[in-house]
Amino acid sequence: MKGRHRTAGSSGGALKLGAAAVAVLVVLAGSWYAFRKYSQPSCGSNAAKLSIGTPADIAPALKAHATEWAEQAKANGNCVDIEVFEEDPADVAAALAGRAEKSLTGVGQANGKTRIPDVWVADSSLWLQRVRAVSPQAVPADTKSIAMSPVVLAMPEPIATTFGWPQKNITYADLIGKVATDQKVKVGIVEPSRDSTGLSGLLTLAAVAQAAGGGNTAQATQTATAALRALAAGRSSVRSDLMQKFPRGSDAAALGSGLSVAPLSEQAVIQYNGQQPPVRLAALYAEPAAPALDYPYVVLDSGKASIAGELLKSLDSQGFRDKLGAVGLRGVDGAPGKGFQTPANAPAALAATQLPDAAAIEGLLGKWQAITLPARMLAVLDVSGSMLTPVPTAGNATRMQVTLEAARKGMSLFDDSWALGVWTFSTQLDGAKDYKELVPIGPLVSQRAQCLQALGTIQPKKNGDTALYDTILAAYKTVQSGYESGRINSIIVMTDGENDDPAGGLSLEQLIAELNKVKDPAKPIQVILIGIGDKVGEAAMRQITDAVGGGTFVAPDPAKIGDIFLQAISLRGQAAAPPK
Numbered sequence: 109m110k111g112r113h114r115t116a117g118s119s120g121g122a123l124k125l126g127a128a129a130v131a132v133l134v135v136l137a138g139s140w141y142a143f144r145k146y147s148q149p150s151c152g153s154n155a156a157k158l159s160i161g162t163p164a165d166i167a168p169a170l171k172a173h174a175t176e177w178a179e180q181a182k183a184n185g186n187c188v189d190i191e192v193f194e195e196d197p198a199d200v201a202a203a204l205a206g207r208a209e210k211s212l213t214g215v216g217q218a219n220g221k222t223r224i225p226d227v228w229v230a231d232s233s234l235w236l237q238r239v240r241a242v243s244p245q246a247v248p249a250d251t252k253s254i255a256m257s258p259v260v261l262a263m264p265e266p267i268a269t270t271f272g273w274p275q276k277n278i279t280y281a282d283l284i285g286k287v288a289t290d291q292k293v294k295v296g297i298v299e300p301s302r303d304s305t306g307l308s309g310l311l312t313l314a315a316v317a318q319a320a321g322g323g324n325t326a327q328a329t330q331t332a333t334a335a336l337r338a339l340a341a342g343r344s345s346v347r348s349d350l351m352q353k354f355p356r357g358s359d360a361a362a363l364g365s366g367l368s369v370a371p372l373s374e375q376a377v378i379q380y381n382g383q384q385p386p387v388r389l390a391a392l393y394a395e396p397a398a399p400a401l402d403y404p405y406v407v408l409d410s411g412k413a414s415i416a417g418e419l420l421k422s423l424d425s426q427g428f429r430d431k432l433g434a435v436g437l438r439g440v441d442g443a444p445g446k447g448f449q450t451p452a453n454a455p456a457a458l459a460a461t462q463l464p465d466a467a468a469i470e471g472l473l474g475k476w477q478a479i480t481l482p483a484r485m486l487a488v489l490d491v492s493g494s495m496l497t498p499v500p501t502a503g504n505a506t507r508m509q510v511t512l513e514a515a516r517k518g519m520s521l522f523d524d525s526w527a528l529g530v531w532t533f534s535t536q537l538d539g540a541k542d543y544k545e546l547v548p549i550g551p552l553v554s555q556r557a558q559c560l561q562a563l564g565t566i567q568p569k570k571n572g573d574t575a576l577y578d579t580i581l582a583a584y585k586t587v588q589s590g591y592e593s594g595r596i597n598s599i600i601v602m603t604d605g606e607n608d609d610p611a612g613g614l615s616l617e618q619l620i621a622e623l624n625k626v627k628d629p630a631k632p633i634q635v636i637l638i639g640i641g642d643k644v645g646e647a648a649m650r651q652i653t654d655a656v657g658g659g660t661f662v663a664p665d666p667a668k669i670g671d672i673f674l675q676a677i678s679l680r681g682q683a684a685a686p687p688k
Contacts, residue, residue, distance in 0.1 A: 155187040158415050161195035161225030165375055166255055166403055169431040170229065177422050188415065195223060197230040198302040201239050204408075208243035213473040213675075214301025226409040227416050229254065232304035233404045233463055241466035251404040254423045255437045258458055259308040259398040260391040260451075262372040262380075266358055268390035274453035278392045280316040283369065284331070287338050296342035296350050296370035301473055303347065304401055309371020310339065311464055312398040314472055333479070337523060340480045342367060347376065356386050363387075373401050378436035378449050391451040397459040402440070474675050475521055484527040484595045486549055486587050487515060488579060490603035490640075492534040495568040497604070497641070502667040507604050507640055508568050514670040515563055515602075524553035527592070530562050533579040534572030535609060542575030542609065543582055549590060576607040577614040580652065581622055584633055591631045598634035598658070600676060604666070606645035616648050620655045627656050634658040636676045640666045 162170055174190040181188045196219075203218035205211055230236065233253070239246050261278065263271070271278050271286070286293050300306035317335040318328045344350035355366025369392075377391040405423075407416045422428070426445065432438065433445030442458040444450060495508040502510050522528065529549030538544040546562040547555060583599045591597055607616070614622065627633070635658035637649040642664045649660040663672040 155189040159225040160227045162229040163231045204246045210242035226412040228406040253402040255403040257373040257375040257401045263369045294368045296367045308398040375436035478521040486529045488531045488601045491532045492572045492574045499666045514673045534569045543579045574605040575609040577619040600636040602638045604640040
């Protein structure tokens with residue numbers, strides 16, 4: 109019995125020991141789990157965060173790579189939370205310029221919903237050039253590209269064969285010649301002030317057209333203007349709209365009614381053809397090569413430079429190149445990754461391209477705005493005695509002469525859809541009035557010659573003063589009285605002096621008060637004031653344009669008035685005309 113009791117007791121003790129051991133193991137296991145849980149990185153509030161704003165065309169490749177990289181970092185004991193979101197490069201560029209209270213030609217103010225990311229991947233370094241032009245410190249100088257896509261001439265294959273494709277290399281000069289001689293060729297472009305492929309194509313086509321004039325400046329300008337007008341006739345505000353304009357059938361009627369050619373990225377052509385359209389697009393690698401999309405990686409938040417730099421290093425890999433290839437993009441060196449669908453007749457090596465300087469970009473966009481925006485404008489020219497002052501940097505031509513030349517060149521950009529009127533002003537120019545109407549505001553299609561003739565008759569009034577304020581108010585009321593919806597209604601005043609009216613007239617405060625009384629938000633009038641020389645009242649001019657809308661521009665060197673005139677004209681695109 110005792111033996112049994114001892115045996116039973118030993119067995120019960122063993123069971124208790126076993127249970128205790130299990131309990132200890134459970135506690136230890138739980139402690140180990142807890143240790144692992146709290147010692148490993150957590151992608152919560154303590155994770156390193158990085159936001160990347162990118163255009164839609166590279167977003168899938170970047171998202172996939174960033175996810176893999178973050179998982180690998182976590183496995184190595186570092187937790188990173190990377191957000192890749194799509195943002196239009198035009199909106200980010202506008203927001204960056206807006207930080208410096210500046211705006212970009214044709215882009216205007218930033219969308220209020222735009223996010224400025226820690227890292228900005230734009231689709232082209234052209235955006236960086238434009239932002240630096242207005243705010244040099246807005247983006248860092250040391251940026252690297254992470255992908256590329258050449259800008260090609262996209263053309264329906266049946267039409268491309270008429271250019272000699274795929275056997276022949278096409279040039280932009282060939283295209284210009286074809287457009288000039290064959291009205292059936294319809295050229296399209298995505299709005300270049302907001303789209304990098306459109307801007308790249310515009311820059312290249314304009315440069316080739318300008319060169320086609322040889323040493324004949326007038327001929328070169330005429331050729332370039334004709335090329336810009338041809339593009340303007342087929343422009344689309346967004347890429348998706350332009351793609352819908354390509355023909356949907358291969359018969360003569362469909363080909364004749366659809367779009368013939370447009371500058372687009374190679375990727376856009378690959379993706380379009382991947383949808384199996386009725387008529388495929390040929391990608392023509394035209395010469396000279398247009399600036400390619402190069403996808404610069406721009407670190408905007410210096411506090412995130414370390415993590416952004418590590419991610420950038422990881423993008424230099426075959427894995428990322430293959431992800432680019434899957435969405436129709438090439439590696440930064442132009443070599444494709446796996447899955448890349450190489451277009452027919454793509455060159456083995458892509459030609460290197462060089463970006464134009466910011467001044468050339470903005471100058472061309474100014475011309476583009478002048479050509480494309482429907483407008484109704486009153487041009488008011490100062491003819492006071494000081495306009496007889498010689499300009500040494502312009503071969504001693506007078507201020508009046510350089511101003512009139514700028515006006516003539518500007519007018520050559522305006523197509524027949526424009527409405528234009530011409531005034532002059534000084535003091536007591538038309539009886540007691542300080543201003544004189546030379547040509548009433550009317551369509552250029554019927555009065556272009558009359559406007560040019562009027563410019564040719566303008567002479568400064570010796571000893572005439574500058575009744576600027578009275579003239580501005582009269583001009584404003586005139587434009588407002590004939591307001592046309594669906595157009596940019598504006599006044600452009602070119603003057604070389606401050607308001608100086610011996611007969612009295614309005615003071616600055618009185619002018620602004622009167623303008624505020626008559627202005628109508630439903631009928632916005634842009635007031636554009638251009639100062640010529642170093643004696644203008646710039647501060648007062650800015651008060652006027654700030655009060656009613658518009659802008660003030662000053663050319664301290666009157667020889668530069670032509671460039672300033674184009675900048676001023678482009679401002680019209682930053683104020684939307686009310687709908688028709």
